[in-house]
Amino acid sequence: MICIPKSEFQERIIRIQAEMEKANIDAIAVYGDEYRKENLRYVCNFWPIFERGICVIPKCGNPVLAGAPEGEKYAREMSVWEDYHNVKEFACVSVPEEIDYPLATFATLKDILNSALNGGKKLGLVGYFDIPHHIMQRLKDAVSGIEIVDAGSIINRLRIIKSPNEIACLKEAGRQACEGYKKLLEFAVDGNPETMAAGAAEGAARMAGAEDINFMVFGSGVRTETVIGRATNKIMRNGEMLMAAMAVQYQGYVSTVEYPFVIGTPNDEQKKLLNVLFEAANVQQEFLRAGCVSGEMVRKVKAVFAKYNMTQYDLYPPMHGIGLAEAESPYPDENAEYKFESGMCVNSDISLWGHHAGSNRIEEGFVITEKGPESITPFIRELVAKGL
16 A cells, blocks of 8 residues: 555654754644644644644654544554543543543643653744644643743755655545546536536545545636535536635645536537646646746746737646645746756646636646656546647
């Protein structure tokens, strides 16, 4: 099975601890929950369900994972670290009642943090802007005189360049996503509801091995203008533009696919819009290589839109990074001056919205290399390269 080995998690912790030393941080707490899972997964492989968790990293030695009792066995099953503790501060924090867990054994947040700080008072927090106020307050109350600082940049820097194992996971997520999209194309036909095509795609991706579908964005006809709408019971009809993006997660890593098309036969105006998207996507390929200035790529894509007088329908930059989150760094705009590096993994996000012929986007994944982009989602790349 393709996965991230424990040795790679150990290497990540060593690199984080080296950065902690430079920043004069005594310990780091990495926060995560069901919705903001990526940083927690990066340091311990645990992905919370319902509850919350923190991975506390000392200056030296292995981390400690703290969570809530309902997910204890699940956490022990997933985490690469053996040291796990339940803390009452995280027990079912979404309800006002205090729930009794008679079979659970609890540690205290105070003891866990004091042990990791080892006499220090400076705690770096990863997830500073994700953590709820009341959980932040519990961290502050746990240790007298504690100083909590935002340490998100430490992990953000480490996550930008992907290892061979991470790339393998992204490629597997991309394969599963492509299998799902093949099934979507099969069911996106005249007379079927949007939910049927979306469900067929999600089911096929799951059957191919996906651990989660992060989202399915879906709209047909005038509903393509929703940009990030959800599938409904609306019946799809021939001649309608269809906008559908699916983000598939495998071993924590997320690949997204989206191919713009018309159900049945497109008219001339729809063909023009789709061909502009395809041209922009294929021009982008020339600049997804190590050493290219990221902003130059954005400007070249925008130049395609300008050539066809479609700049007014261009809402946002045409690319973002991918990894443990569906959208992460790098996320360049036309003024970005940094260069792409080998090992960056990115997703095209080439879109036009509000045009009278319809609205749509292209999303396909790539690994940046010295020689150019390596496709993570080859089925979508073949369709886009072929065009109409």
